Amino acid sequence: MKNNITIKDVAKQAGVSISTVSRVINDSKPVTDEVKQKVLDVIKETGYIPNPLARSLVTKKSQLIGVIVPEVSDSFVNEILNGIEEVAKMYDYDILLANTYSDKEQELKSINLLRAKQVEGIVMISWIVEQEHINYMQNCGIPATYISKTARDYDIYTVSTSNKKATFDMTKYLIDKGHEKIAFIMTSKDDTILEMERLAGYEEALEQNNIKLDKNLIKYGGTEYENGYQSMKELLDEGIIPHAAFVTGDEAAIGAINAICDAGYRVPEDISVAGFNDVKIAKMYKPKLTTVHQPLYDMGAVAIRMVIKLINKEILDNKKVELPYKIIDRESVIERK
């Protein structure tokens, strides 16, 4: 019943030595066709599967790549995960998953855990990348790439899109549509690099168009629906009715839309709303969300390909890959009359 067949059994049954069997399953050294066939037959017959544990133990290759995510059920995350998974499979790697709930402690723990499991590389998806983690990671010398909304100038492998430029573009897009009083609702706590960059993009666009920055229009929340809802509600409760709201995350943007509607305004007729990421729901929602498209699947695919290359000691020409974003013009933003 169970897979107790070992290389020994195969060897015995085929009347050869275990090394010969090893050779045929790995194609590592020449073996007479005749013998080879014999071994192959026995393998098929017995249903023998080499034990990768034993193999890994000697080769020091586990064919495992660890993936650390803040939360599997976040759509930003799981679309990336799809890309990771698929490419991993192509290269015969398996994915070891670790959820951190954005907890710093947990992230560190996960790194350890994965390391212990002998993963050959790690892809880390994290909202906020911290020097501490990087040091830690680099110390253990395990190939890693980061997918993070922050492309800060840490000396690490990252795949991302240009936040500043994307934010600038979307803001400008909004301005071009006639909006001036543009709320800016961010999806992470203040003071991270990410926010700095985005804020910079936002401010720059405003400035270039001679719109005075109004700090009251800026809110910090989280990536979730509820956060967006909350931030928008606060704004409205403060009596601020913007022409448009730019929310740097789609789920939060949808939250914001709902807050707007609950307050008795219409989207986009009264207030336009733009999102960020172009997550699956973005095109399912009504109104369909105008947003910044990030190639989530590709980001995952690229990231893992990078660590695989790293594992194979290939040289990457770039530590930082920036994938192109695109503004997706849908229904939640309209021209302001």
Place this chain on the structure above:
Amino acid sequence: MKNNITIKDVAKQAGVSISTVSRVINDSKPVTDEVKQKVLDVIKETGYIPNPLARSLVTKKSQLIGVIVPEVSDSFVNEILNGIEEVAKMYDYDILLANTYSDKEQELKSINLLRAKQVEGIVMISWIVEQEHINYMQNCGIPATYISKTARDYDIYTVSTSNKKATFDMTKYLIDKGHEKIAFIMTSKDDTILEMERLAGYEEALEQNNIKLDKNLIKYGGTEYENGYQSMKELLDEGIIPHAAFVTGDEAAIGAINAICDAGYRVPEDISVAGFNDVKIAKMYKPKLTTVHQPLYDMGAVAIRMVIKLINKEILDNKKVELPYKIIDRESVIERK
């Protein structure tokens, strides 16, 4: 830099034998406090991490559980995944992920792959469970639980909710709201057990309320947004305007809503729509989706706890766990006047 420290190094440095080191790290046999402390110190100093591969090789326990899913980015799936992940961590298991895209071949392959990786158990999320897989799985004698919308009477461990009853209840709910012409849009191809059960629930509710079954109101699609959209569109194009639509999946339900709106009708004023699963988006959408709540997170949690128990040879009183569902009364269904 790298984690090359082995048990030997620790032993040498602590001036003890490797077995002693093994004992302290596993707490398996009494060791003098003094010696123990010494060893612990050295471990801390060197940053030694036991190699689980080597350990697994001898203990035959990999601390790995395989999870096979149709697609990570499906919200039904990833909410379950969250539950799985969390409980796994509690029990010190790691998750090996395999995506199948609902491909039968791929599912079989994944089982093999995971098996090869020495997983101790498998949780399988699959739309359709097939006898072939079950046989295969049972043949390799590896503990497994299935999370599937079908609770068919296979002799396997499953966690699910009662489809028939849930469908019945929701249909009845719709009828009680004054709807008679109720479209029934299913999220999988015809002829699976799942559909049979659901259909039975639907038909029964109709019958009990003296509503004649109209086959034209029944459509088969898939779980995705597009599928729901498509099915609904077809219906409308055929000139059938139902009072309500019951779509057995939230994303598809949202697709249906969009199709309805695109055709110039309003939800829920003209047509009510009900979903199934109560996925994250269900409460984000506008109108908020009236749906059958399935405890996704819990389903994952329960499923993996079951396989862990199975792994530990504990006896489960029930092969089949049915978790309670609940009708969530939100905005997409209203009383018909």
Place this chain on the structure above:
DNA sequence: CTGAAAGCGCTAACAA
């Protein structure tokens, strides 16, 4: 081309 033997890092008898 093939086999014998060493050893990957660890656990678990078995002695001492």
Place this chain on the structure above:
DNA sequence: TTGTTAGCGCTTTCAG
């Protein structure tokens, strides 16, 4: 309580 030793299943020299 501790050390010695024999493997776990496999790859990989090294002889032949």
